[in-house]
Amino acid sequence: MGRKVFYISDGTAITAEVFGHAVLSQFPIEFEQTTIPFVETTAKAEDVKKQLNDCFITTGERPLVFHSIVNPEIRSIIYSSEGLDYDFLNTFVAPLEQQLGIKSDPKTHRTHSIDNASYNDRIDAIHFAMDNDDGISMKNLDQADVILVGVSRCGKTPSSLYLSMQFGVKAANYPFIAEDMDELKLPTELMKHKHKLFGLTIDPMRLHEIRNQRLAGSTYASLRQCRMEVKEVEMLFKKQRIPFLNTTFHSVEEIATKILSETKLERKMF
Amino acid sequence: MGRKVFYISDGTAITAEVFGHAVLSQFPIEFEQTTIPFVETTAKAEDVKKQLNDCFITTGERPLVFHSIVNPEIRSIIYSSEGLDYDFLNTFVAPLEQQLGIKSDPKTHRTHSIDNASYNDRIDAIHFAMDNDDGISMKNLDQADVILVGVSRCGKTPSSLYLSMQFGVKAANYPFIAEDMDELKLPTELMKHKHKLFGLTIDPMRLHEIRNQRLAGSTYASLRQCRMEVKEVEMLFKKQRIPFLNTTFHSVEEIATKILSETKLERKMF
Structure with missing residues (x-):
């Protein structure tokens, strides 16, 4: 059983999770993780304090607590528990106040809130990615920031969605299918918007595995078919000078950020 | 013009952005933000150092640098620039090493990498959300972790996608449409999976605005229609005892985490 870790916030706790996870991933051991979001009242904070104290009593070890609690009263209750606090917000806020010469003005929910002029753009980008997934519609490509192209199941859909969700980028995607391969x-x-095209490719063996999970034993999933499709599509990318990326060893975060990096598209932040 | 801020990483820089953004959002001023991912070589680090130094010369102010660089050689080059370092990883790694009694074993790309047993589950969840969006298919509901229900454009699709992308949760969604409203x-x-249903609702005026952006002047977008649909659907939620959430003032992060919180579904972490 790994050391107990708690991610606690008066908001979504997503920032506390991302931060704590990044720090703990530097350690080659397992942790047992619990997330407690929306600790918005002192009553709820007292419950959490009790949970942390109980954890200490049960395990004999003080739980690690990553938190991003903005409200000082709630924060002090968590501080007074047996948990070991790793308070990434306040650790950096004080030196920044000094550097910037202004006081911080903490408000809960400022990070992941709807009070953001660009929030609607982001939701629009998500709907755009949905409506222009998998070549469903070719009508709105003039509104696209980027158009991902590649064979079926090489990572286009998750990458398009991530681009929209995380960065507010409007990404369409278009699949080259078996029937296209002869010529x-x-x-x-797509030719009309050639400057927006970005290719994704993948190792044929990995593609074969992925497609086999979906349609085992099909021609679609056969290694022979995967090899042929990947070869044809990579030749097209090269011939048409479409920039492309091999997704085999990359996560959706890595693919999306590499696309932005190559295309010089701006990341919006939410 | 706001103070210059750089998010720098030898990986995707997503963690550096999330962290820096959370800290800076405590300050009521504007920042001018630049993200530089994949600083993976000393040559690239030297380029970045020059960029930071140039920024200092041009603006007369040292740029703020939020970074999550794991490679010590690359990190030391960034450290030696005129940037002001806010190094959230290393600030917390040393105290944690002491607390845990083990040395950290830093590896680049550990946070957002494909080397994660649950990565495939996450991609499956994304495809599940796509394939089961907007009531497209009702066949796979037995595989769903949660089924979001509500009127058109109340936030079901972005919430389903966020649940899959961020938390690996399989979310289907189903819209109640105008034709359903008479009875x-x-x-x-859906009755078969009633325990998985989670309702979303929205302020009719806000719904009216959102729908008007899509189909201005339509019956679909009229305030009268929005009021009627919301009223009927909320009555159904109450009658059927379906837990529900008003999305009007919540971001997709807030909606998704509140759903997880209410349904007690486990958050996976990536």
Whole structure:
């Protein structure tokens, strides 16, 4: 059983999780993680304090607490528990106040809130990615920031969605399918927006595994078919000078950020 | 023009952005933000150092640098620049090493990498959300962790996608449409999975605005129609004792985490 870790926040606790997870991933051991969001009242904070204290009594070890609690009263209750506090917000706020020469003005929910002029743009980008997934519609490509192209199941859909969700970027995607392969070329609609195209490719063996999970034993999933499709599509990318990325060893975060990096598209922040 | 801020990483820089953004959002001023991911070589680090130094010369103010650079050689180059370092990883790693009694074993790309047993589950969850969006398919509801229900454009789709992307939770969603309203009831397929249903609702005026952006002047977007649909659907939620949440003032992060909190579904971490 790993050391107990708590992510606690008066908001979503997503920032506390991302931060704590990044720090703990530097250690080659397992942790047992619990997230407690929306600790918005002193009553709830007292409950959490009790949970932390109980954890200490049960395990004999003080639980690690990563928190991003903005409200000082609630924070002091958590501080007074047996948990070991790793308070990433306040650790950095004081030196920044000094550097910037202004006082911080903490408000709960400022990080992940709707009070953000660009929030609607982000929701629009998500709906855009949905409506322009998998070549469903070719009508709105003039509104796209980027159009991902590649064979089926090479990572286009998750990458498009991540681009919209995390960065507010409007990403369409278009699949090259088996029927296109005899004489592979860019459809006219894509040619019109060629400067927006970004290719994804993948190791044929990995593609074979992924497709086999979906449709085991099919021609679609066969290694032979995967090899052929990947080869044809990579040739097209090179011939048309479409920048492309091999997704085999990359997570959706890595793919999305590499696309932004290559295309010089701006990251919006939410 | 706001103070210059750089988010720098030898990985995706997403963690540096999330962390820096959370800290800076405590200050009521504007910042001018630049993200530089994949600083993976000393040559690239030297370029970044020059960029930071140039920024200092041009603006007369030392840029704020939030970074999560794991490689010590690359980190020391960034440290030696005119940037002001806010190094959230190393600030917390040393005290944790002491507390845990073990040395950290830093590896780049550990946070957002594919080397994660649950990475495939997450991609599956994303495809699940896509394939089961907007009532497209009612066949796979037995595999769903949660089924979001509500009127069109109340936030179901972005919430389902966020649940899958961020937490690996399989979320389907189903819209109640105008034609259902005369005699609103749960379809048989949803009744079978009633314990998985979670309702979303929204202020009719806000819904009216959102729908008007999409189809201005339509019956669909009219305030009268929005009021009627919301009223009927909320009555159904109450009658059927379906837990529900008003999304009007909540971001997709807040909606998703509140759903997890209410349904006691486990958050996976990536």
